[in-house]
């Protein structure tokens with residue numbers, strides 16, 4: 494039984510809640526209707542449960558199952574892009590996404606954890622002997638992740654006009670390197686993907702092979718969206734909310750606090766990123782690895798930021814890298 498939850502949040506703009514197999518347990522996708530155009534923003538994962546919930550929502554709204562004309566994805570993560578192939582094949586909709594996100598997605602699908610990544614974990618103090626037990630993210634998601642190739646690569650400042658909809662693309666790197674939010678100009682609505690969320694702070698991690706300073710990118714993207722006037726934010730997780738500037742500033746302050754906390758943790762002695770993560774995020778070696786690993790990547794994003802500012806130094810200690818406040 495599918496438990497579709499759909500609501501018109503603005504005339505012709507619908508929020509659809511789709512189930513996820515992990516926390517957060519719901520992703521919001523949005524359907525925008527104007528004239529003959531039905532635009533879907535983000536897709537959910539490719540599971541029978543999610544597709545059934547989506548179909549029920551379509552029926553409730555009055556959009557035919559093959560009625561979608563466009564699909565736009567904010568970024569490459571499975572809950573946003575994972576069902577793009579299924580929906581595109583069924584409807585013939587044109588698919589829009591940032592090129593960078595598509596390139597990351599192409600790499601994401603490839604199975605095994607490389608030796609480079611293992612070395613990266615060891616260097617940063619992750620207890621790797623436990624970590625090899627669980628599947629890599631790519632293996633975990635592979636069954637629900639069936640992305641399609643975009644028909645068009647969206648770029649910063651581009652305005653997509655579909656019917657009466659004027660959708661401005663705003664690139665907001667940070668959560669992912671090519672993350673985009675969408676600004677509906679006439680309605681002044683901001684579809685924020687995972688960039689701006691009401692209850693949780695978006696994950697910002699430093700990954701081997703990824704951008705050098707993702708937290709700096711993310712904080713700049715939080716300032717960037719404040720240049721727009723917004724009536725309502727339509728996030729990918731949690732409820733809609735009005736004051737995007739207030740929330741963006743809260744998120745900036747959260748990270749400033751976190752940065753200071755990390756400095757304090759390494760004032761007297763050098764520590765690995767994993768140890769700093771334990772102290773600042775409150776996990777330990779007994780916590781679920783699905784908590785420990787992302788928190789370590791997030792710690793590293795903060796350390797990269799501090800290192801670029803000259804506020805921490807790195808020291809080699811055997812096969813590990815230690816961080817110490819300057």
Ligand SMILES: [Zn+2]
Pocket residue numbers: 568570668687
């Ligand atoms: Zn995401």
